[in-house]
Amino acid sequence: MNSTIPGDFSRREFTALVGRYGLMTVAMAAAVLPKRGYPATNEALTATAGSVYKKRFSKTARHSLRFGAAHFSRPGLAIIPNGSLPFVADLEERTDGEIRVEYFGGNQLCQERACTRMAVHGEVDFFSASTQNASAEAPYFNIFDFAFLWPSRASLYYFFYHPRSEELLRAPLRKYHHLQMLFSHAELRGFMMGLKHKDKPDITSVDGLKEARVRVTGTQLGRIAMKLLGMQPVPVPWSDTLHALRTGAIDGAETWSSAVPYGSWGPVISQDVQSRFMAGNAMTSMNYDSYLSLSASLQEAVMESAYLTQINIHKTSEAKLLSVTGISNPPLPGSYYHQHGIRNVIWGDAEMAYARELASPLSNPEPWQAWRDRLNRMAGGIDIYSELYKIARELPANVNELDVEPRRWWKKADDS
Structure with a gap:
């Protein structure tokens, strides 16, 4: 309590x-x-x-x-x-x-x-x-x-x-x-890797995650992505993930960065591989x-x-994310990642392009088609992935998160 x-x-x-x-x-x-x-x-x-x-x-x-x-x-x-x-x-x-x-x-x-x-x-x-x-x-x-x-x-x-x-x-x-x-x-979700990787080099490539047993949430589409990236997704409830990491039953967990301090995972995580492969x-x-x-x-x-x-x-x-979790490279002094020696691993442009080639619906559409069809029907017959993809890129790539303008989404532009 x-x-x-x-x-x-x-x-x-x-x-x-x-x-x-x-x-x-x-x-x-x-x-x-x-x-x-x-x-x-x-x-x-x-x-x-x-x-x-x-x-x-x-x-x-x-x-x-x-x-x-x-x-x-x-x-x-x-x-x-x-x-x-x-x-x-x-x-x-x-x-x-x-x-x-x-x-x-x-x-x-x-x-x-x-x-x-x-x-x-x-x-x-x-x-x-x-x-x-x-x-x-x-x-x-x-x-x-x-x-x-x-x-x-x-x-x-x-x-x-x-x-x-x-x-x-x-x-x-x-x-x-x-x-x-x-x-x-x-x-954005990435892969929090356990102590097995503490004394190993940073996982800077998709190949570094090949065959890794990684905890997955309830997401159905996330499992598709992880398999396409060469991992073995293992369903583990949130409440059991810390124990699974501590015992080595899994090699890592897919989640977002602030979940590490939230779940008190510091003692069992060595690298935050920020692949940014999915929303969190x-x-x-x-x-x-x-x-x-x-x-x-x-x-x-x-x-x-x-x-x-x-x-x-x-x-x-x-x-x-910066001051409490510590997602910068290196983590800010006093942040959770700094206190626990967790390394931020940020993939470069070439590796991100390779990961997208393996797993993105744009480059590899067939594994996603059944879900796209189902969600398209629920969206009223439109191609929901394509519509979201376009909106997500209306914003210039260099816009800082804090500079996104708030809008009352339920009102017309002339009402808000």
């Missing part, structure tokens, strides 16, 4: 605070502390929890909603800022308590795949998961996972803000999975029927809170 809040608190202090105000109120208070510039002390948290509690329960909520946040809880949200808790805090404040949300993180209620299933069926109102793990229950999320579709994190944020994300992403999710996608963080998104969506049950003004409040949260994720995540 201590992982729900920041700072140096005893279990006794935390239990007393939760008993007085409730876990959700305490978690929201912890999210508010840094925004107000308060230190993460017991005194500051107690005072803030009291203030938040009074505001939350000053009136009877018209809508009491449940949020299945899988494993996303503090302090991990300081590493992967997926926006879930700040979103809840902003939404409750924005609606003056007409919407109240009970947040279940730390796998209290469900893990990622189960949270997705529960949201699809209306058993929870919001959920958070990676798009890869959500795709096992909501297959349209697979559109993110074509190999080498996204040239940069900037291209992903550009798409999330893009008005055509309504047509290409959000409308099919509503139609087929009853989900209103709200916001997401953005990274920790997103939040809402059950669409729950959304439609709200008045027009409350629906607008949900979207405005989602927009504000998307901007916050975009800016915060980019800063933390």
Whole structure:
């Protein structure tokens, strides 16, 4: 339970605070502390929890909603800022308590795949998961996972803000999975290699990964890409991956970089091979029927809170990738990678071109065709891969992630 809040608190202090105000109120208070510039002390948290509690329960909520946040809880949200808790805090404040949300993180209620299933069926109102793990229950999320579709994190944020994300992403999710996608963080997936490679040269080529046994998430398309790159994808649940790496049952794991500190993998990872072969998104969506049950003004409040949260994720995540995770080469002093001696291995242009030749649908279309046909039908008969490929390259390659312009994706240009 201590992982729900920041700072140096005893279990006794935390239990007393939760008993007085409730876990959700305490978690929201912890999210508010840094925004107000308060230190993460017991005194500051107690005072803030009291203030938040009074505001939350000053009136009877018209809508009491449940949020299945899988494993996303503090302090991990300081590493992967997926926006879930700040979103809840902003939404409750924005609606003056007409919407109240009970947040279940730390796998209290469900893990990622189960949270997705529960949201699809209306058993929870919001959920958070990676798009890869959500795709096992909501297959349209697979559109993110074509190999080498996204040239940069900037291209992903550009798409999330893009008005055509309504047509290409959000409308099919509503139609087929009853989900209103709200916001997401953005990274690109690579291969986190275990201690077997600690004293070996950097893996600077695709051939260096040949026959490696590498953990794969729930993504169906990711497995296609890994096989085309010569690896053996091994399905391992997130909760079991640290043990599998520690024991050498797998050689590495495909994931995004900030997952390494998030999962406390530092002692078992030697190289972050930044192949950037696939998107990595920790997103939040809402059950669409729950959304439609709200008045027009409350629906607008949900979207405005989602927009504000998307901007916050975009800016915060980019800063933390450098300062907290340490994805630069070399890692910044004090970052997690610096502390644990993890090497960033960034493939050169020639090797990236070779990897794309092996695995990209542009160069090697046949292995992808069945999935392309299925997703094209769900997208309304268009070639979804080609449409996403074009949008991802509307942004010049040299645009920095932080320079991507936020836009209200659900509004027309002249309305926003």
